[in-house]
Amino acid sequence: MLNRLLSAILFFYVFSQAPLSAQTPASSLEDTLQLNEVVVRGYATNRRLLETPASVGLLTRRDLNQRFGTPTLVPALNTLPGVRADERSPGSYRLAIRGSAIRSPFGVRNIKTYWNELPLTDAGGNTPLNALDVRALGRIEVIKGPSGSLYGAGTGGTILFSGLGVPTGKSSVEVSALGGSYGLYGNGISVQTGKNNAAVSLTYNHLQSDGYRDQSAVVRDNLSLIGSFAVSPKRTVSVLALYSDLHYQTPGGLNEAQFRANPRAARPATATLPGSADQQAGIYQKVGYLGFSHEYRWNDRIQNTTVIYGSTTDFANPFITNYEKRADQGLGGRTVTQIRLATNSIPTVVTVGAEYLRNFTVDRNFGNRRGVADTIQTDEELTARQSTVFLQTESELPAHFRLTAGLSRNDVRYGFTRFPTRAVGALPATLLARNFSPVWLPRVALLRTFGQNVSAFVSISTGYSAPSSQEVRPSAGGFNTTLNPERGTSYEVGLRGSAFRNRFRFDVAAYQFQLRETIVRRSDAAGAEFFVNAGRTDQRGLEAQFSYDFLSPAYFSSQSGLFSLLRLWNSLTLTNYRFRDYQQGSADLSNNKVPGVAPTTNVTGIDAETKAGFYAHVTYQFLNQFPLNDANTVLSDPTQLLQATLGFRHALGKSWVLDVYASGDNLLNRTYSLGYDLNAVGNRYYNAAPARNGIGGVRLSVKW
Template sequence: MLNRLRSTALLLSFFLPITLFAQTATSLDDTLQLNEVVVRGYATNRRLLETPASVGLLTRRDLNQRFGTPTIVPALNTLPGVRADERSPGSYRLAIRGSAIRSPFGVRNIKTYWNELPLTDAGGNTPLNALDVRALGRIEVIKGPSGSLYGAGTGGTVLFSGLAVPANKSSVEVSALGGSYGLYGNGISVQTGKNNSAISLNYNHLQSDGYRDQSAVVRDNLSFIGSFTVSPKRTVSVLALYSDLHYQTPGGLNEAQFKANPRASRPATATLPSSAAQQAGIYQKVGYLGFSHEYRWNDRIQNTTVIYGSTTDFANPFITNYEKRADQGIGGRTITQIRLPNGPLPTTFTVGAELLRNFTVDRNFGNRGGTADTIQTDEELTARQATLFAQAETELPAHFRLTAGLSRNDARYGFTRFPTRAAGALPATLLARNFSPVWLPRVALLRTFGSNVSAFVSISTGYSAPSSQEVRPSAGGFNTTLNPERGTSYEVGLRGSALKSQLRFDIAVYQFQLRETIVRRSNEAGAEYFVNAGRTDQRGLEAQVSYDFLPPSYFASQSGLFSLLRIWNSLTLTNYRFRDYQQGTADLSNNKVPGVAPTTNVTGIDAESRSGFYAHVTYQFLNQFALNDANTVLSDPTQLLQATLGVRRSLGKNWAIDVYASGDNLLNRTYSLGYDLNAVGNRYYNAAPARNGVGGVRLSVKW
C-alpha cells in the first residue's frame, strides 16, 4: 500500500507544477439553475419547477467531485429525506423517507431504474453496491410512493444515468487514488460520440483494509453503455454491467464494546464464535444485460421498450451458518407517450406495463471457520411482479397543471423446500403466496406563479409486498403470514427562486399513513425475521435552500475570479410514530419508529474558480434517534465534517488533469454510520472510520 501511495504522490508532484501554468480546464458540469433543470421523474421531462412531486437531483459534481472517496453514500446524504448507510465498506443501506426500517442490510422498498431499465428485481431487492459511483453522471430521487408509474413501493424511486458523452468527440480518462486504512483505487473511462452513436466503457477498482477488524473490501466494476440512432425515428441502447465484490462483515457491537474499542469486530460469546473466526463476509458477483428500443412515430407519439436479464452469485458466511444463493432475473418494461398539445386543454398520456421474474436457488450450510459444512436447508424461490400503469397530465387555465395516474400491481411467490437427509426425509414442500392485485392512484395539482415559483399538492397511495429476502429470510424457511404494507401519502410543496435567481428553495411537507408496517426482528443467534407492526404515522418536512453569492450575470460574463460560489442547506424534520402496535404484552403505540432521525441538517459551501481550483465543505448533523421499537436505547448525535480541495487544469489543447485531496470525519468523532436496529444482545453499533483522508488524480485526453 505504501508503494501505491508513493507512486500516486510522485504522479501528483510531476503534474502539479505543469497545471499551475496551463490553461483552465472545463468545469466538471455546468452550474444548474432551478428553472432550467429538466427531470425525468413521472415521465414528464419537464423543468423541476413544473414537476408536481418531491424530486432530489445529484449531478456529476455531487457524485464525483464533492467527496473524495468513491462511494455513493455521502452524495445521497446531501438530499433532504434521503439517508444512506454503510455499516461496513461495501454494505449499503438506503432509506427514502424512513423506508429502511425493514432493511437490516441492502436496499428494499425502493424502485430503481437506469434509463427505463429496471434494476430492482422481482423480489424487491436492489444491488446498489454493484454500481460504482465513478461511472454515474446523474441521479434523480423521487421521494414518497410513486406506484402510479413505477409500481409497488412505499419509499420512493431512484433513476440513474451514466456519464454524458459529448457529440463528435472521443476521450479517455485514467484515475488513481489512495488514502487511509489501506484505501486504493484506479479506473479508466473511454467515451466516443458520433453523429449516430454514443459509447461509454468504464472499469473501476477499489480496495480497502477497513477501519474495523474484519472489514476489508475489494470491488471491481465494469460497465458498457451504448446508444445507437438506427434511423431518424429509432434509437437502440444497451447497458451491460458486471460487478465482483467481496467485503467482510465485522458485525455489530454493544455499547460497552463500542466505547472500549470501536475498531473491534464482533467478539465471541459463550455460545457463538466471533465474526473473524467465522470469516463473516459477502461474496457477490452480479451480471446485468439490458436492451432498450425507442421509436418515435412522430413528434407526438413515442414508445420505449426495454428487456433485461440478470444473474447473481451470492455467498454469505455468517456466524451461525453459510448461505449460498444463485439468482436469475428477467424482465421488461414498455411505456408509450402520446402528446396532444393543441386544443383547449393540452394533455400528455402515458401508458405502459412492467413484468419482472426471478428464480432463486438458496441453500444454507453450517459454517466451519469460513468454509461451508453440512447442508441445513435446500430451497427454491420464484418471484413475479406485474404492473400496468396509465397517467394523464393536463394543462388547465390559470397556470394550473393536473396529473392523474393509476397502476395495477400483482406480486406472487412460489417456494419449494427439498429434503436434505435421505433417511426419513419428508417429501419436497411446495408453497405459494399470491397477494391480491391492488390499484394505486395518484393525483397531483401544480400551479406556477410567474416564471420563478411553483406550488403543488399531491395524494398518492403506496403498496409494498414483502421482498423475497423477507418471505425467505437468511436462516431459511418461508413466511406465509407476512402481509404487504399499504398507505396513503399527502404532500404539499413549494419551490422556486428569488433575488434574480441567486436564492433557490424547495420545501415539502407530507404525512404518510402506513398500515401493516413491516419491521425487522432477530433471534438469539442474530438471524433476522420480519413481522407486521400495525400502523405508523409518518410526518415530515424537507427543505433545500441554496444561495449564490454572485449574480447570474457575473457567471455569464466569463470574467472574474469565480465560476461558482454557493452556500446551501438541506433540512429534514420527521415525526414517525407507531399506532396500534402491540409487541407481546407491551403496547408500543405512540413510540417513535427506530432508525429515523428527528432532525437531519446538512450544510455545504461550494467554490470553483475560473483558473481551475475548487473547494467543497460539507457539515452534517443528525439528532439522536431510537434504535429499537421500545425506544429504550438512543443513538448518539452525529456531527460529520468533510472537505475536498482540488485543481483541474488543461495541459495544452487536448489533455487535462484533475488533482484533489479530501478529508472525512475531520472533527474525529466516534460515530456509527448505520445501526443494527432491534439488535439482539444490544449489538446496535457499527463504527465508522475516524479522521481519514484520500488523495487522487484524474488524467484525460480528448480529441
C-alpha cells in the same frame, strides 16, 4: 495487478499521443444550471423541475464525483433531504427514503430503481446498490414517497440512474487513481466516443481497502458498457451491460460497552457463538446485468420505449451461525408509450405502459466451519413474479395549473419449494405459494406556476409494498406465509422556486404518510433476522433545500473575476414518525417513535470553484439522537460529521485536463456509527465508522 498495469499502459499511450501546449483554464466539471433550467425525468414528464408536481432530489456529476473524495454513493445521497444512506461496513449499503430502512437490516428494499427505463430492482424487491460504482454515474434523480402510479409497488420512493454524459462529436479517455487511509486504493479507466450517430461509454473501476475495523476489508471491481445508437431518424437502440465482483468482510455489531472500549473491534465470540473473524464472516457477490432499450418516435406526438433485461447473481455469505449460498437469475421488461393529444384547449400527455419482472432463486444453507461451508441444512427454491400496468395523464389547465392523474395495477406472487436434505428419514419436498391480491394504486397531483420562478403543488398518492423475497424467506430460514404487504396513503404539499435574480433557490415539501401493516425486523438469539407486521405508523415530515449564490449569474458568465461558482447550501429534514396500534407481546408500543429515523437531519455546505481551476467543498452534517429499538429504550449518539475536499482542475493545452484533489472525512474525529443494527439481539446496535481519515487522487483526461 492486472488493472494497475492496464491503467499504466493506457496512461502512457494516451499521454504520448498529444503534445502539451500553453495552459488554458479548464471548464467546470459541469455547467451551473439555474432552477428554471433543470429538467427531470421523474413521472415521465421530462419537464423543468419547477413544473414537476413531486418531491424530486437531484444529484449531478459534481455532487457524485467531486464534492467528496470517498468513491461511494453514501455521502452524496445524504445531502438530499429525506434520504439516508448507511454503510455499516465498507460495501454494505443500506438506503432509506423517508424512513423506509426500518425493514432493511442490509441492502436496499422498498425502493424501485431504474437506469434509463431499465429496471434494476428485481422481482423480489431487492436492489444490488453496491454493484454500482459512483465513478461511472453522471446523474441521479430521487423521487421521494410512493410512486406506484408509474413505477409499481413500493412505499419508499424511486431512484433513476444515468451514466456519464458523452459529448457529441467527441472522443475521450480518462484514467484515475486514488489512495487513502486504512489501505484505501483505487483506479479507473473511462473511454467514451460520441461520433457517427453513436454514444458509447466503457468504464472500469477498481477499489480496495483494509477497513477501519477488524474484519472489514473490501475489494470491488466494476465494469460497465453503455451505448446508444441512432439507427434512423426515428429509431434509437441502447444497451446497458454491468458486471460487478465484490467481496467485503462483515465485522458485525457491537454492544455499547464494546463500542466505547474499542470501536475498531469485530464482533467477539460469546459462550455459545463464535466471533465474526473466527467464522470469516463476509459477502461474496458477483452480479451481471445486460439490458437493451428500443426507442421509436412515430411522429412528434407519439413515441414508445421498450426495454428487456437479464441478470444473474452469485452470492455467498459465511455468517456466524451458517453459510448461505444463493444463485439468482432474473429477467424482465418494460414498455412505455407517450401520446401528446392534439388539442388547443387543454394540452394533454398520456403515458401508458406495463412492466414484468421474474426471478428464480436457488438458496442453500450450510453449517459454517471457520469460513468453509459444512453440512447442508436447507435446500430451497424461490420464484418471484411482479407485474404492473399503468396509465397517467398530464394536462395543462387554464390559469397556469397542471393536473397529473395516474393509476396502476400491481400483482406480486411467490412460489417456494423446500427439498429434503437427508437420504434417510427425509420428508418429501414442501411446496408453498404466496399470491397477494392485485391492487390498484392511484395518484393525483395539481401544480400551479407563479411566473417563471415559483411553483406550488399538492399531491395524494397511494403506496403498496409486498414483502420482499428476503423477507418471506429470511436468513432465519423457512417461508413466511403470514407476512402482509404494507399499504398507505401519502398527502403532500410543496413549494419551490428562486428569487433575487435566481441567486436564492428553495424547495420545501411537507407530507403525512399513513402506513398500515408496517413491516419491521426482528432477530432471533443467533442474530438471524425475521420480519413481522407492526400495525400502523403515522409518518410526518418536512423537507427543505436552500442554496444561495454569493455572486450574480452575470458575474459567473463574464470573462473577468475570480470565481465560477460560490454557493452556500443547506438541506433540512424534520420528521415525527410514530407507531399506532402496535402491540408487541404484552407491551403496548403505540405512540412510540419509529426506530432508525432521526427527528432532525441538517446538512450544510459551501461550494467554491475558481476560473483558474481551483475548487473547494466543505460539508457539515448533523443528526440528533433517535431510538434504536421499537421500545425506544436505547438512543443513538448525536452525529456531527465534517468533510472537505480541495482540488485543482486545469486544462493542459486544448485537449488535456488534469484534476488533482485531496479530501478529508470525519475531520472532527468523532466516534460514530454510520448505520445501526435496529432491534438487535444482545443490544449489538453499533457499527463504528472510520475515525479521521484522508484521501488523495488524480484524474487525467484527453479529448479529441
